[in-house]
Amino acid sequence: MKDKYIGKSIPRVDGVGKVTGEAKYVGDLYLPGMLYGKIFHSTIAHGIIEKINTDKAKALKGVAAVLTYEDVPNIKFTTCGHPLPNDTPLDSLILGKKIRYYGEPIALVAAESLEIAEEALKLIEVTYNILPAYFTIDEASDLNAIEIHENTKNIADSSSYIIGNPDKAFAEADYVFEDEINLPIVAHSPIENFVSLAYLDDLGDLVIHSCNQSPNILRRILAFALNMPISKVRIIKTLIGGGFGGKQEPVHEQLNAVLTLATRKPVKLEYTREETISITRTRHSMIFKIKTGLTKDGRFIARELNVKSNTGAYSGHGHSVCGNISGQFADFYPSKNMRFSATTYYTNILTASAMRGYGIPQLCFATESHIDNIAYKMNMDPLELRRINFFPKDYKNEKLIIRSYALPEILETGRIKTHWDEKRKSYKNQSSTVKKGIGVAFFSYKQNTYNHGVELASARVTVNEDGTVYLGIGACEIGQGSDTVLSQIAASTLGVSIENIKIPPIDTAYSPFDLGAYASRQTTLAGIAVKKASLFCKQDLIQLASKMLLRDSSRLDIEDDFIFDTLSGEKLIGVKDVAEKTYYNMDNPRTIVHEATANPDVNAQSTGATFAEVAVDTKTGRVEVINLVAIMDSGKIINPVLAEGQVLGGHVMSFGYGLMEQILIDPKTGKVLNDNLLDYKIPTMADTPPTEVIFIETDEPSSPYGNKSLGEPANIPPAAAIRNAIFNALNIKPNEKLNQLPLTPQRILQAIKEV
């Protein structure tokens, strides 16, 4: 009966309202006297505003405010929240005079209706000093390129390290292989666009309802950018219709804030899908140069990786994403000799930043494609090549201690489950024009930003006077199911029914401090805080019951909302009664509430592999993904159905990354060409391949219930697995067309053609 709700597929605690449509998203909220915000976008990619005339727009009836860079605080800030003091460049302004990408907001309108606001946009007149614009790393890093940001040489940041003596090791290696991998810009594509509703409270202070994933970080950055005290900026997190890392930065809230502060009225700012795609955030496009030196038997004795990352007009999370790559590169296939270098470049396109996996989907594609290329060249089984080289059970370094490990079991399970050996053999000689292939990609992923960023999660458990429980958290439900899983942890720890646990919406004016939903940290880190606070309350309840019952507390425990005798099993008193007598007694009435904070001192690694089987029509280049098999070690699984949902969702997303998705930039203007969901293709249910999810459950001692990260890991390997399956199907030499994403029919036909 212990851990009653752990490992159980409890239905989502927030499911009914979402299914019935009764639940409200920010877009569903309206306030009396509310204004509608709209953005006036630049129509150039690089330049300086020479003159902007908003007089006509301001004169339009129903327009409450038109703001430009002259009307808003001129404080440079970073939209990247962690950690403090800011370690990403302070390169953003709420509104600036300089324009750095096509579509950049340069004026804001608030009006009584959306129609009036849109009409007002047409009345704004702007003239520019146009500067040459650079959309690629090559262009931006040209010695003659002018600087997008002053004194940067168009480099946001760079980093490097050397371990051992890679030059010597490469020289001594039996084989050295090298690949260049090119990855596209892709969009987060949440169902819900970016939207916020801002107003001033009764004290004139700013309140923003937003679908932001990291309310406390948002609060801090807004306070900084607006030069306001943190206590006067309140963020109420509403339901979120998907975030995927794109909603963790202030992207629209600061625009809404200045409109609200200027008009002193509620303002709703709701992005269109076009705006969500073309002016929010993307996954970094990257160019990898990866090189491996091996012994004859396939051991990696030297590894080298160079990453060029295109962060676009502003840094956002910028080079931190390469920071994540840097660590994971070193750890997953460790070698005594390694060289890593990475540079993040500014260009005149929209800003790339955090996205589910934080650089590791790119790294995984590069590494896992490279390994399959090597295996082909060495005529080795790709599984075997990985088994020889991934980190061992006793792997340990200054920043990482492995204490739960399942890589060999994952590999073996996949091999058997997918009939790997038979299929790899049988697919060698296919005469049909439609060729089948099987491939795999492995990954390792940490949780939270321990050792790179500051980590902090808190929870407050309040046992109400009737024994029901408020679970106060700052960890954000963004659709991933964290409210359900954290409720399971609280209910299991406390010994109360999950129906008696309620999580109030996150509100920075009240909720315990937590840095938000990113880095797969909710269940793993916030879960610790929830467990701690729940344990405090449980101990409190037991002590209270012990006094009420005059029984030794060491013999008391809680289960099914009752304090019971651990020896006899007898139910002694309800949690409800203990609570009521504690709040309402004449001698010493008191409350039952405990807050706890967690910060990590270790960073466990989730690992896994996705096996993909494909059929490639060599006449059309069309790829059918016959199935995916995901085999994951995410430690103990708290909620199997939700966990499976996470993996399925991550796999669909990575399937799109592999075969379909790419934001296209007009090489002349810098405009996003496919800023809608007709032209920017994401997978639909009809596209989704059959996917089997298998959890190899380990028990991670650093986690609340043995669990490890899951949300981001789910998004990492499929694109690479599909690519390797295609490579296997085509049975051709490694080819640069297959070192790119997305693997469109066109690219596949080109790859075949080049043979």
Next chain:
Amino acid sequence: MKDKYIGKSIPRVDGVGKVTGEAKYVGDLYLPGMLYGKIFHSTIAHGIIEKINTDKAKALKGVAAVLTYEDVPNIKFTTCGHPLPNDTPLDSLILGKKIRYYGEPIALVAAESLEIAEEALKLIEVTYNILPAYFTIDEASDLNAIEIHENTKNIADSSSYIIGNPDKAFAEADYVFEDEINLPIVAHSPIENFVSLAYLDDLGDLVIHSCNQSPNILRRILAFALNMPISKVRIIKTLIGGGFGGKQEPVHEQLNAVLTLATRKPVKLEYTREETISITRTRHSMIFKIKTGLTKDGRFIARELNVKSNTGAYSGHGHSVCGNISGQFADFYPSKNMRFSATTYYTNILTASAMRGYGIPQLCFATESHIDNIAYKMNMDPLELRRINFFPKDYKNEKLIIRSYALPEILETGRIKTHWDEKRKSYKNQSSTVKKGIGVAFFSYKQNTYNHGVELASARVTVNEDGTVYLGIGACEIGQGSDTVLSQIAASTLGVSIENIKIPPIDTAYSPFDLGAYASRQTTLAGIAVKKASLFCKQDLIQLASKMLLRDSSRLDIEDDFIFDTLSGEKLIGVKDVAEKTYYNMDNPRTIVHEATANPDVNAQSTGATFAEVAVDTKTGRVEVINLVAIMDSGKIINPVLAEGQVLGGHVMSFGYGLMEQILIDPKTGKVLNDNLLDYKIPTMADTPPTEVIFIETDEPSSPYGNKSLGEPANIPPAAAIRNAIFNALNIKPNEKLNQLPLTPQRILQAIKEV
């Protein structure tokens, strides 16, 4: 510099929004899809619903729901919140089949507009079994009267005690005097009517924005009456436009709740002024029989009080109000021989319940009128008679220890300030038809319900990462200024600027648990919780700074947002820096938040006197109050301007009680005849007499900063002081007409005529 903000007239922290109108009351709130609630009222005072037909109303286009007793939970509850388990009768239903007063809600409508809702009311058809109705205690207590509530004999509750041997003492007394005092029903008359906005949250749970003074009690009672867990009932306290004790019970929220639960849509239920006057709550009308036995030199050696209280149709706080009278009767003019008895009767009028002063304004009027009657008969100075008999400095009993005391100083200050002796002398022989008089009334009042009710107040202080502070409280700002005063306590204790303190609105899903605004308990009890939580945070900040600075913490203190060296006075580090480094460091990031709870173990007494000077036109009976002088011991005054405002407000209210106010019940139907502010007169600014406020500051050791209760005390003595001044002006024998309120010109003319 210690206690920097204590004793300072800090402007109200919530002042600007209220003055500019930007602040929002519940009536200002609208939600998309919101319905409007309206009540169908009974048109009889006592009876049973024979048939109620709502079909036509339901069929009206735009009507979302019509509810009767058949549609709502049939759970009897009490609207009186303290304490648990309920010690007032469970005599209320959300909607019942039995009708107990004219205007009682018997059906509810929710419709798309107010107009449709009102139209629907007209379509409801009801037939009654009419029962005889009783509006007075005499009628209801008649042996042949049928029972308004089953098995009650129309008595809600009764109580009595005897101290010493009153019969013997009365027999031995040199003098025995007796009075009967009759007090009317009056209304709280807040500017803001009763209004609430209810809706279901994203999880389908109930949320109510209400102007209720006791959100946590409201939550508990609603949960009970609706048979819902407490965690699924969330109360958000909005700004309150006056409460005066009338808004501490669920009066309208339960009606709104059932409409919202039935329609699953937001519903606003806003009472009209007529409804606020005729179906919410009133001050109890009471009949006092008071008797005193004295020695020749004026010492009270025997006292007796019998109270009959008319609680109307439901108990509400019912007999608890007599409980308060019972204690105060015994303590303020203590005697070794006392007899007390009190009975609270049900009648068929609207419900009387808690109102500012909780019975003590009635007791004060009775006692102080009686004392002046005695003084007249004994030809003694009324001041002297009081000085001989009020409780002494070392007064002490099981429930009360006096540790701060200023009664003689109050008396002496008043005597000198008002030129009492000269005026009493000179007013003895006046020949003009307009006669002047001077009178006084004294009182003593406790704070919170210690020793009778459960008391609990909590506060949560959060030092944000920039050193600004959230002060989380459950104590309710209802216009009295508690947010400002509690901010002063937090700022003074913490050593931070008051501008850096922000109190988020009370929300039962998050705010620390507190029983609400009643019994003058905010500054005195919640103040202790605020001080405790602030001290925890201060100690935390000092320890943190000590580690950061490598300095002995015993030499550190905080002032003006800086940690300083107590010996050198040197400012060492800002609270902002300590907070930022605490939240954001790689080694052990954490938050700075502390919650504290307070419950009282003693009940200090505020005392005071109001001196009134009047001119009575003996031709017309018109009374002009020339001036009032309030002399108050409320301990140390935290905010002089706000405290003065409290006293002035209380005095205006009691002035209205003395001369103008009375709810009139139609003796035929039981209908409230004057249910609007044209017919129910409350004082306007033009009526308000000049009032001087003098605080005699004592230092009460049980309080956070030496303070004592103030809000209710301010409302107690003026009516009696004005009455005694009129009595002095008329210079006639004690007269039953002067033993009543309000002292309308008519009553005064009758009193003169009877001489």
